[in-house]
Amino acid sequence: MAKELKDVTKAEDNYSQWYNDLVVKAGLAENSAVRGCMVIKPYGYAIWEKMQATLDKMFKETGHENAYFPLFIPKSFFSKEASHVEGFAKECAVVTHYRLKNDPDGKGVVVDPDAKLEEELIVRPTSETIIWNTYKGWIQSYRDLPILCNQWANVVRWEMRTRLFLRTAEFLWQEGHTAHATQEEAIEEATRMIHVYEKFAEEWMSLPVIVGHKSPNERFAGAVDTLTIEALMQDGKALQSGTSHFLGQNFAKAFDVQYLNKEGKLEYVWATSWGVSTRLMGALIMAHSDNNGLVLPPKLAPIQVVMIPIYRGEEQMQTIVAKLREMADELRARGISVKIDDRDNVRSGFKFADYELKGIPVRLALGPRDLENGTIELMRRDTLAKEVVPQEGLTDRVVALMEDIQQNIYRKALEFRNSMITKVDTWEEFLDVLENKGGFISAHWDGTVETEVAIKEATKATIRCIPFDAPEEEGRCVFSGKPSHRRVLFARSY
Amino acid sequence: MAKELKDVTKAEDNYSQWYNDLVVKAGLAENSAVRGCMVIKPYGYAIWEKMQATLDKMFKETGHENAYFPLFIPKSFFSKEASHVEGFAKECAVVTHYRLKNDPDGKGVVVDPDAKLEEELIVRPTSETIIWNTYKGWIQSYRDLPILCNQWANVVRWEMRTRLFLRTAEFLWQEGHTAHATQEEAIEEATRMIHVYEKFAEEWMSLPVIVGHKSPNERFAGAVDTLTIEALMQDGKALQSGTSHFLGQNFAKAFDVQYLNKEGKLEYVWATSWGVSTRLMGALIMAHSDNNGLVLPPKLAPIQVVMIPIYRGEEQMQTIVAKLREMADELRARGISVKIDDRDNVRSGFKFADYELKGIPVRLALGPRDLENGTIELMRRDTLAKEVVPQEGLTDRVVALMEDIQQNIYRKALEFRNSMITKVDTWEEFLDVLENKGGFISAHWDGTVETEVAIKEATKATIRCIPFDAPEEEGRCVFSGKPSHRRVLFARSY
Numbered sequence: 001m002a003k004e005l006k007d008v009t010k011a012e013d014n015y016s017q018w019y020n021d022l023v024v025k026a027g028l029a030e031n032s033a034v035r036g037c038m039v040i041k042p043y044g045y046a047i048w049e050k051m052q053a054t055l056d057k058m059f060k061e062t063g064h065e066n067a068y069f070p071l072f073i074p075k076s077f078f079s080k081e082a083s084h085v086e087g088f089a090k091e092c093a094v095v096t097h098y099r100l101k102n103d104p105d106g107k108g109v110v111v112d113p114d115a116k117l118e119e120e121l122i123v124r125p126t127s128e129t130i131i132w133n134t135y136k137g138w139i140q141s142y143r144d145l146p147i148l149c150n151q152w153a154n155v156v157r158w159e160m161r162t163r164l165f166l167r168t169a170e171f172l173w174q175e176g177h178t179a180h181a182t183q184e185e186a187i188e189e190a191t192r193m194i195h196v197y198e199k200f201a202e203e204w205m206s207l208p209v210i211v212g213h214k215s216p217n218e219r220f221a222g223a224v225d226t227l228t229i230e231a232l233m234q235d236g237k238a239l240q241s242g243t244s245h246f247l248g249q250n251f252a253k254a255f256d257v258q259y260l261n262k263e264g265k266l267e268y269v270w271a272t273s274w275g276v277s278t279r280l281m282g283a284l285i286m287a288h289s290d291n292n293g294l295v296l297p298p299k300l301a302p303i304q305v306v307m308i309p310i311y312r313g314e315e316q317m318q319t320i321v322a323k324l325r326e327m328a329d330e331l332r333a334r335g336i337s338v339k340i341d342d343r344d345n346v347r348s349g350f351k352f353a354d355y356e357l358k359g360i361p362v363r364l365a366l367g368p369r370d371l372e373n374g375t376i377e378l379m380r381r382d383t384l385a386k387e388v389v390p391q392e393g394l395t396d397r398v399v400a401l402m403e404d405i406q407q408n409i410y411r412k413a414l415e416f417r418n419s420m421i422t423k424v425d426t427w428e429e430f431l432d433v434l435e436n437k438g439g440f441i442s443a444h445w446d447g448t449v450e451t452e453v454a455i456k457e458a459t460k461a462t463i464r465c466i467p468f469d470a471p472e473e474e475g476r477c478v479f480s481g482k483p484s485h486r487r488v489l490f491a492r493s494y
Numbered sequence: 495m496a497k498e499l500k501d502v503t504k505a506e507d508n509y510s511q512w513y514n515d516l517v518v519k520a521g522l523a524e525n526s527a528v529r530g531c532m533v534i535k536p537y538g539y540a541i542w543e544k545m546q547a548t549l550d551k552m553f554k555e556t557g558h559e560n561a562y563f564p565l566f567i568p569k570s571f572f573s574k575e576a577s578h579v580e581g582f583a584k585e586c587a588v589v590t591h592y593r594l595k596n597d598p599d600g601k602g603v604v605v606d607p608d609a610k611l612e613e614e615l616i617v618r619p620t621s622e623t624i625i626w627n628t629y630k631g632w633i634q635s636y637r638d639l640p641i642l643c644n645q646w647a648n649v650v651r652w653e654m655r656t657r658l659f660l661r662t663a664e665f666l667w668q669e670g671h672t673a674h675a676t677q678e679e680a681i682e683e684a685t686r687m688i689h690v691y692e693k694f695a696e697e698w699m700s701l702p703v704i705v706g707h708k709s710p711n712e713r714f715a716g717a718v719d720t721l722t723i724e725a726l727m728q729d730g731k732a733l734q735s736g737t738s739h740f741l742g743q744n745f746a747k748a749f750d751v752q753y754l755n756k757e758g759k760l761e762y763v764w765a766t767s768w769g770v771s772t773r774l775m776g777a778l779i780m781a782h783s784d785n786n787g788l789v790l791p792p793k794l795a796p797i798q799v800v801m802i803p804i805y806r807g808e809e810q811m812q813t814i815v816a817k818l819r820e821m822a823d824e825l826r827a828r829g830i831s832v833k834i835d836d837r838d839n840v841r842s843g844f845k846f847a848d849y850e851l852k853g854i855p856v857r858l859a860l861g862p863r864d865l866e867n868g869t870i871e872l873m874r875r876d877t878l879a880k881e882v883v884p885q886e887g888l889t890d891r892v893v894a895l896m897e898d899i900q901q902n903i904y905r906k907a908l909e910f911r912n913s914m915i916t917k918v919d920t921w922e923e924f925l926d927v928l929e930n931k932g933g934f935i936s937a938h939w940d941g942t943v944e945t946e947v948a949i950k951e952a953t954k955a956t957i958r959c960i961p962f963d964a965p966e967e968e969g970r971c972v973f974s975g976k977p978s979h980r981r982v983l984f985a986r987s988y
Contacts, residue, residue: 030628032563033624033628034624037566039563039564040562041561042560045559045560045561046559046560066539066540067533067534067539068533068534068666070526070527070528070532070664078603085603090593091593093589093615094589094590094591094593094594095589095617096589096591097587097588097590098652099588099652100569100572101584107573108569108570108573109584111588111590111614120605121528122594130526130528133527137524143839154647156565158592158593170565170566172562345637
């Protein structure tokens with residue numbers, strides 16, 4: 001087994017270190033010289049590009065267009081929406097000057113005190129304010145609505161404790177910002193987009209998610225309602241993977257964006273915003289990986305099949321690699337991405353371990369005996385099952401396997417997630433499950449912020465969501481004993 | 495003619511205002527509330543996306559991978575490469591604090607003086623420093639080379655005078671950063687990439703460019719050699735459209751990046767960087783547009799064909815739109831992007847003018863008489879020529895027209911550009927051509943920075959490039975009279 005792989009901490013020993021080892025050793029990302037900012041390495045970025053391309057297509061199919069808004073936001077903009085400023089304008093990167101000059105006392109450069117900005121600029125932590133300030137100029141009448149824009153961008157939130165992909169000072173994301181004539185239309189849009197995220201998570205990331213409303217205390221700062229998709233990681237902690245906000249008329253009022261309706265009356269515009277980020281990379285890694293490394297769903301794997309020649313000597317190598325090239329061409333013709341690793345300065349054992357670490361869905365190894373027998377060795381990364389199969393029919397087999405692996409990873413995650421939703425009806429049970437099992441706790445809640453906050457302070461568990469499909473059920477709040485009409489899901493989370 | 499269009503300033507009256515009017519009125523971009531930062535609107539962003547997709551494919555075909563590096567660069571990094579700091583670390587956005595707090599004296603938020611950064615962070619104006627600091631960790635031996643990374647990102651240079659797309663404080667770009675074992679390989683890479691840009695400009699943007707070396711005074715800060723593609727705008731000014739730099743070992747030495755060569759000896763790594771930006775949008779607009787609006791080359795037009803029904807009454811409308819839908823489906827099956835504008839609250843005349851303004855390559859208008867005759871009216875945007883053509887064979891005709899328009903736009907720009915390269919051999923001629931004709935001036939230059947600077951100060955003309963294909967020719971410098979071995983191209987530029 002390769003040295004790199006040996007160094008991966010086992011998940012059961014230290015889950016958090018295991019995660020970090022995978023991210024770094026599989027070549028996905030690393031910390032940079034700037035505190036809290038990561039470098040996304042080529043292999044990690046290739047996965048993100050696949051996510052981007054898929055989501056972008058889904059956004060366009062639902063009628064959205066991309067645009068780009070400024071990186072900087074004038075400080076005063078944040079104060080215009082009362083709850084937004086509390087949530088976003090605090091821990092952020094502040095630009096105060098626009099020039100450096102040579103240090104008069106020696107080497108290097110210093111900030112030029114004469115180049116102080118009249119008003120400080122904030123590096124966007126999210127773009128509602130600058131976008132609604134822009135929309136004001138775009139909207140006069142109902143004919144200008146809806147506006148359905150999305151932006152792919154970097155944002156900065158000055159986090160104190162950071163973790164690659166999951167929580168970084170700078171991260172990449174998309175943020176949709178839409179403007180509508182009616183409340184109904186805006187709510188419909190926010191709902192449509194959370195289902196787009198759900199579909200992406202389940203069908204592309206093989207990640208089962210629970211869709212629901214956030215409780216008031218967990219809402220986006222400035223939203224009337226926040227919808228969320230919540231996933232479960234293998235350590236039993238939840239991970240919020242995407243959110244879609246119905247913003248009411250809050251930002252339209254803050255930036256005075258009104259439109260003339262069909263009756264010729266002025267009304268404030270209704271808004272939504274919705275986003276997913278490079279955090280999804282963290283979810284993907286944490287949900288499926290094992291102690292051998294990443295397990296990538298084929299639909300998001302930059303390399304879906306790796307081929308490794310097993311040989312002795314130059315001549316054998318050439319025959320075997322030529323055969324692999326033929327097979328690769330056939331697979332590529334079916335849309336499969338294939339890499340042939342014919343490096344001769346690296347042992348096969350190292351290659352095997354390295355591609356397991358990187359989560360390549362299928363590995364094919366061809367040796368001299370296979371050549372004689374018309375066979376090839378096939379390993380699937382999700383189960384680590386190895387079998388020798390005929391070369392004949394290989395392409396069809398691999399194409400079918402892609403779908404099979406995609407489904408299998410999903411099924412495994414779904415079974416685990418479902419086994420980790422526990423109904424509890426007493427506070428003792430609640431504490432017991434939280435400490436000894438983890439996962440989602442389905443419990444009654446009295447609907448008040450006080451109870452929500454008290455539970456969080458006592459246990460670090462929060463309401464992850466009120467699921468869309470939670471049935472009405474009379475009960476008593478697990479904490480306060482007050483009446484409740486439906487169960488909600490609690491969990492500790494990333 | 496539509497009101498919007500009437501408001502477009504004529505190019506001959508005020509070229510600069512004409513340009514700005516086109517950008518704003520065609521819906522490409524607008525200024526934002528943040529000085530010097532633009533909003534790229536959906537139609538403008540759709541063109542940029544096509545540029546991105548094409549370039550990204552060309553980069554990947556030449557072996558490059560995408561990655562992402564931090565937005566922020568520690569101030570001290572800039573001081574490490576002596577000439578780089580002079581060029582880039584001066585007019586830039588400086589982050590000094592990481593927190594705001596509620597204003598104790600009233601409403602709003604103020605910078606928290608307790609949250610001052612130990613070392614200021616610079617919003618990247620270009621990423622050589624942070625990337626070479628990262629590469630240090632990636633490179634040990636010759637086996638780790640080459641590294642061929644590209645990044646799509648936003649950058650900030652605090653420009654005093656800004657102009658949409660051409661010069662903005664924040665802009666979008668790609669920056670390739672490669673690391674090589676040998677000087678030859680790095681020079682080959684820098685050369686390969688300037689030719690990729692040349693191909694993109696000529697084949698996709700229909701923009702003829704001259705490829706060559708920059709003179710020392712116009713080099714990138716930190717480069718040993720800068721290669722450039724130079725285009726000519728319709729007002730006779732040049733526009734640098736892309737650059738590729740051979741950086742020698744300058745950044746490797748500044749960040750101490752060495753590798754063990756095959757002989758086991760430590761050597762500094764060789765570097766290149768290369769980039770194009772949203773400035774290309776400015777080049778595209780300025781090079782081809784006319785007083786009616788944009789003229790987009792079909793390969794970059796988000797909408798290639800617009801169809802407009804001409805009708806009286808609901809029933810006629812339905813028949814005509816149904817026919818257009820059939821035609822649109824046929825065109826789409828051939829990969830043409832088509833928009834049918836069947837809005838009934840907007841006059842056809844307004845639509846015609848609006849799509850001319852937006853530069854849609856082909857307009858098809860179908861009226862009741864066409865329906866009877868089996869014909870359709872076709873207008874091509876590049877020549878504004880209108881003809882009534884049979885519906886039969888329309889798809890083939892339009893497909894062929896796409897290529898024809900693409901070529902024709904290029905040919906027109908090339909003829910203009912070639913007519914605007916003037917050989918001069920005296921300083922009087924130089925001044926005369928510069929003032930009364932513009933364009934590129936092909937003249938002898940003695941090769942010194944002093945002469946280059948003196949000419950720039952006297953005339954605002956700079957050496958745009960020393961063309962790759964400039965033949966050896968003995969002559970005398972047009973300014974100093976000293977001997978020269980080849981002509982270079984001077985021009986005033988954007």
